[in-house]
Structure formats: C-alpha cells, structure tokens
Amino acid sequence: AMAKRVSIFEAGLKKPQASTARVRVSVRLRPYMSQDDEKNEGPCVRGTGGNSLEIVNWRNTMETMQYQFDAFYGDGSSQQEVYLGSVKPVLTHLLSGQNASIFAYGPTGAGKTHTMLGSPDQPGVIPRAVRDVFQMVREQSVLPSNEEWEFTTTMSYLEIYNEKVLDLLQPKDLKDQDLPIREDKDKNILIPGLTQKLISSFTDFENHFIPASQNRTVASTKLNSRSSRSHTVLLIKVVKSLRRPPFRQLTGKLYLIDLAGSEDNRRTGNQGIRLKESGAINSSLFVLSKVVDALNQGLPRIPYRDSKLTRLLQDSLGGSAHSVMITNLAPEFKYYFDTLTALNFAAKSKQIINKPFTRETVQPTALKRPREESPTRMPAKKKM
Ligand code: ADP
Numbered sequence: 001a002m003a004k005r006v007s008i009f010e011a012g013l014k015k016p017q018a019s020t021a022r023v024r025v026s027v028r029l030r031p032y033m034s035q036d037d038e039k040n041e042g043p044c045v046r047g048t049g050g051n052s053l054e055i056v057n058w059r060n061t062m063e064t065m066q067y068q069f070d071a072f073y074g075d076g077s078s079q080q081e082v083y084l085g086s087v088k089p090v091l092t093h094l095l096s097g098q099n100a101s102i103f104a105y106g107p108t109g110a111g112k113t114h115t116m117l118g119s120p121d122q123p124g125v126i127p128r129a130v131r132d133v134f135q136m137v138r139e140q141s142v143l144p145s146n147e148e149w150e151f152t153t154t155m156s157y158l159e160i161y162n163e164k165v166l167d168l169l170q171p172k173d174l175k176d177q178d179l180p181i182r183e184d185k186d187k188n189i190l191i192p193g194l195t196q197k198l199i200s201s202f203t204d205f206e207n208h209f210i211p212a213s214q215n216r217t218v219a220s221t222k223l224n225s226r227s228s229r230s231h232t233v234l235l236i237k238v239v240k241s242l243r244r245p246p247f248r249q250l251t252g253k254l255y256l257i258d259l260a261g262s263e264d265n266r267r268t269g270n271q272g273i274r275l276k277e278s279g280a281i282n283s284s285l286f287v288l289s290k291v292v293d294a295l296n297q298g299l300p301r302i303p304y305r306d307s308k309l310t311r312l313l314q315d316s317l318g319g320s321a322h323s324v325m326i327t328n329l330a331p332e333f334k335y336y337f338d339t340l341t342a343l344n345f346a347a348k349s350k351q352i353i354n355k356p357f358t359r360e361t362v363q364p365t366a367l368k369r370p371r372e373e374s375p376t377r378m379p380a381k382k383k384m
C-alpha cells in the first residue's frame with residue numbers, strides 16, 4: 001500500500017480524538033521492605049523526579065535506565081496523593097454520563113491491593129472514590145438546574161478468573177456461574193444476571209463490599225494465591241434520570257480494578273491446573289496491554305474481543321472514556337525482571353544513562369568516580 005502523507009491540518013484534526021482515548025499511565029513505587037530482600041542487596045529502583053525513575057541496568061551496572069510516565073509516585077507518597085493526582089480528576093465525568101476505568105497493574109507484592117483498597121488507617125482508591133461519588137451526587141442533586149433529574153447509584157462486584165466472569169455479590173453456591181458479556185444496540189456493554197445493589201450512602205456500599213471482599217483479601221501475597229491470579233472488578237454506576245417524560249437517562253460507569261499479578265508464572269514452577277490458570281491470566285493481561293498500546297498509538301483496530309476483561313471494558317476504556325493505569329512497582333531485586341516487564345508496558349520513554357546505580361551508603365570505587373562526576377558526559381540513548 002502507498003504511504004499516505006498526513007498534512008498538518010489532518011494531523012491536527014486527529015489529535016483531540018487520540019488524546020481522549022489515551023490511557024494515562026502512572027507509576028507508584030512502594031517502600032523498600034527488607035523482608036523482601038533476603039540477600040540484603042538494597043533497592044534497585046528509585047525515583048528521580050516528578051515523573052521519572054531509574055533502575056539498575058543488569059546488562060551493565062555502569063548504567064542506569066531512566067523511565068518517564070504521566071505521573072510518578074515515589075516510595076514516600078501517600079494514598080491521598082495518588083488518589084488526588086490520578087483518580088479524582090476523572091470522576092467528574094461520571095455524572096455527565098461518561099465512563100471511566102482505573103486499574104492497578106504490576107507484580108504480586110508490589111502494592112496493587114494497597115493502592116486500590118488500602119487499610120482502615122490508609123484507605124486506598126476504592127473507598128476514596130466511592131465517598132467522592134456520593135459527595136458529587138449530593139452536590140449535583142441540590143443544583144436548581146438538576147431539579148428535574150434524579151440520581152441513583154448502584155454497585156456490582158465481580159471477578160474474572162480463568163476467563164470466567166463470577167459475581168462476588170452472589171451467595172456462595174451461585175458464585176461459580178460464568179456470566180455472559182453482551183453488547184446492546186447502543187454499544188453499551190452489560191452482563192445480564194450480574195447483581196446490582198442500589199446504594200445511597202458509603203455505609204450501604206460497605207455493607208455489601210466488606211463481606212464480599214473479606215474472603216478475597218486474606219492478606220496472602222503468596223505467588224500462587226487465587227487473588228494474585230484473578231482480576232477483581234468493582235463497578236459503580238451513576239444513573240441520572242429525568243423525572244418526567246421522555247424519562248431520559250444518562251449512565252456513567254466507573255470501573256475500579258485490582259488486576260492479576262503481572263509476574264511471569266512460567267518461572268514459579270506451576271504445573272497442571274496452575275499452568276492453565278497462569279496461561280489464562282497472562283493472555284488476559286497480554287490482551288489488556290495490547291489494547292492499551294493500540295489506544296495510545298491511535299491504531300485503527302483495538303482487540304477488545306480477545307479477552308473477557310477487555311471485552312467487559314470495551315465501553316469504558318478508550319473512546320470517550322477516561323482511563324488510568326496505576327503501575328505498582330517493588331524496589332527489591334527479587335522483582336527485577338517483573339519490574340522491567342511492567343516498566344516497558346508503562347513507560348512513555350526510556351533512556352539509558354552512563355551512571356552506575358550507586359547506593360547512598362556504598363562508596364563508589366575510585367575507578368567509577370571520574371565517570372560519574374564528568375560534567376560534559378551526555379546521556380547515551382540506546383535500546384536495551
Ligand atoms: P499486591 O496487591 O500487588 O500483591 P499488596 O498491596 O498486597 O500487593 O502489597 C504487598 C505488601 O506491601 C503489603 O503488606 C502492603 O501493605 C505493602 N505495601 C504496598 N504498597 C505500600 C505502600 N505504598 N506503603 C506501605 N506499604 C505498602
């Protein structure tokens with residue numbers, strides 16, 4: 001095919017569409033934990049500024065690799081900072097009938113559940129977002145311009161495990177039923193049979209959410225636990241309905257997703273059923289990464305249909321939806337290769353810099369010192 005030249009005018013026309021469909025990528029580095037570093041090697045990743053980090057280059061320790069993102073949250077960042085910086089800005093669109101999806105991505109043990117759920121002392125994205133949705137609904141409801149409109153909020157909670165869609169708000173015996181994903185004539189994605197609970201306060205939300213999530217979050221960070229192999233999806237739907245004919249409705253959906261661990265399960269010695277599960281997770285996450293890539297590159301075909309997760313998110317990821325991927329990273333060496341994989345998925349750009357990754361407590365050798373201090377040396381750009 002002949003290469004088509006795009007004029008500046010055309011390129012300019014295309015731009016707004018591409019930028020709304022883009023998935024914002026934030027990275028959060030969790031604090032170093034000595035119990036995750038049996039060889040006592042210290043961290044191998046650290047922040048270098050407002051939106052970048054550096055990691056040791058394992059091929060050449062005289063170099064570090066620097067990565068840039070839409071936002072970077074260092075190991076001292078609070079739950080509040082992550083929420084205000086990357087999540088709250090997208091919530092406002094919900095009440096005007098737009099969709100949004102927030103993902104926590106990264107290897108098991110890197111802080112996905114901490115980021116999404118948190119703890120009673122350090123509540124994460126989910127409780128903060130749900131509180132704010134109710135706050136926004138209250139504020140909107142009292143506006144004179146909304147006199148004729150009624151707002152209702154519902155929640156659904158599901159898990160995608162082995163490419164099956166399972167309802168987490170169903171009693172145990174009905175939980176194992178694989179629910180179908182459908183698309184209506186307006187291209188809205190829906191799951192017939194999925195429980196939807198009407199919620200009118202944060203307490204209502206907790207009453208459904210806590211019992212359902214308790215059996216899932218039995219703080220097990222073991223590599224093979226079910227929670228590290230399934231995608232946990234919370235859906236908050238805000239419906240704005242006209243109280244009189246023609247009873248028009250605007251629906252905004254917010255997906256809050258704690259993804260399966262992105263680690264390479266082939267290295268954990270999984271067998272049989274485990275291997276099958278790993279395969280399914282890897283392919284689901286793999287499709288998600290392809291979808292995000294395709295959206296961010298503005299490709300014409302987005303492979304939503306290639307996995308359950310992306311099919312479910314088809315109307316809430318890309319297009320006019322607002323999506324944020326929070327990539328969680330751990331700084332210890334034992335995560336090194338999974339960290340690189342996650343970084344290469346998350347990064348907007350990467351640079352290799354001639355500068356050894358030195359630890360503050362370790363004196364650089366006399367040989368390395370002149371290199372490090374050379375003010376004229378420019379960063380060398382190479383592919384890894
Ligand atoms: P994941 O869900 O990705 O497997 P977790 O959220 O369970 O990881 O985090 C692993 C461990 O690290 C947990 O003990 C968690 O409390 C802790 N942790 C994760 N992120 C942070 C953070 N930003 N600050 C403090 N502790 C954290």
Ligand code: MG
Pocket residue numbers: 112113114227228258
């Ligand atoms: Mg987790």
